[in-house]
Amino acid sequence: MKESISAGVADLIQDALLVYADDPAAAAALETYARRLSEPLRLAVAGMVKAGKSTLLNAIIGEEIAPTDTGECTRIVTWYRYGHTPRITAYPVAGEPHILPLKRVDGRLVFVLGNARAEDTERLVVEWPSPALRELTLIDTPGIASLSEDVSARSTDFLIPVDAPSEADAIIYLMRHMHASDLRFLESFRDTEAGRSGTVNALAVLSRADEIGAGRIDSLLSAGDIADRYRRDHSLRKLALGWSR
Numbered sequence: 001m002k003e004s005i006s007a008g009v010a011d012l013i014q015d016a017l018l019v020y021a022d023d024p025a026a027a028a029a030l031e032t033y034a035r036r037l038s039e040p041l042r043l044a045v046a047g048m049v050k051a052g053k054s055t056l057l058n059a060i061i062g063e064e065i066a067p068t069d070t071g072e073c074t075r076i077v078t079w080y081r082y083g084h085t086p087r088i089t090a091y092p093v094a095g096e097p098h099i100l101p102l103k104r105v106d107g108r109l110v111f112v113l114g115n116a117r118a119e120d121t122e123r124l125v126v127e128w129p130s131p132a133l134r135e136l137t138l139i140d141t142p143g144i145a146s147l148s149e150d151v152s153a154r155s156t157d158f159l160i161p162v163d164a165p166s167e168a169d170a171i172i173y174l175m176r177h178m179h180a181s182d183l184r185f186l187e188s189f190r191d192t193e194a195g196r197s198g199t200v201n202a203l204a205v206l207s208r209a210d211e212i213g214a215g216r217i218d219s220l221l222s223a224g225d226i227a228d229r230y231r232r233d234h235s236l237r238k239l240a241l242g243w244s245r
Ligand SMILES: Nc1nc2c(ncn2[C@@H]2O[C@H](COP(=O)(O)OP(=O)(O)O)[C@@H](O)[C@H]2O)c(=O)[nH]1
Pocket: 047, 048, 049, 050, 051, 052, 053, 054, 055, 056, 067, 068, 069, 070, 071, 143, 207, 208, 209, 210, 211
């Protein structure tokens, strides 16, 4: 967001706080907005299993820390945010948060949950001293339309909560080919509780584009043509801010 727009929104929130001084619920919501405005943008990376979410996340962070190729094992929504010292915190669905050991295999983090089950862990927060994370908090989400309904539901519940605005400010939605579940997801991400506003916060990306056409030399060009076609399609265009490869 441009500096001047952020400053304008911050002023507006302060004005609203004065108006709603007698309404604790409204004031609490406004305080949350004020805090979020001063934090880095929260960008979630979503898509089906093996779309390349964790790989993209590592590329943005500039270090290969997120586990990749773990299929259904990455079942927990995992936040990557800036911290002076590396630290992993597990937030259980019920109970107090606790610090996990910093285990790495070939550079990538291994989340050691001990006796806790993945289903009982609401989120993992990785703090990491990567300069890229000063500007951007990244959120790795379990695969949409996973074989396990539970895993898939965790991502949809997080990205499209029924009774609250999404905790993510924007999402990059990765897909290898357009699949019915990709469309369903993009449609529901647009129709949030906040109503069917014209605002769209998703960027759809054709991932692993180098593999299209069995990895021929022109595969990236073909992927570009497909992205163009989606971008021009009337019904697809309105689902995302843009289509790219
Ligand atoms: N050829 C190719 N392989 C990729 C690309 N991105 C990811 N992969 C591979 O696809 C597999 C799944 O990637 P991963 O990031 O774990 O997917 P996730 O399940 O969506 O998090 C891994 O073996 C990656 O190395 C890409 O752009 N090109």
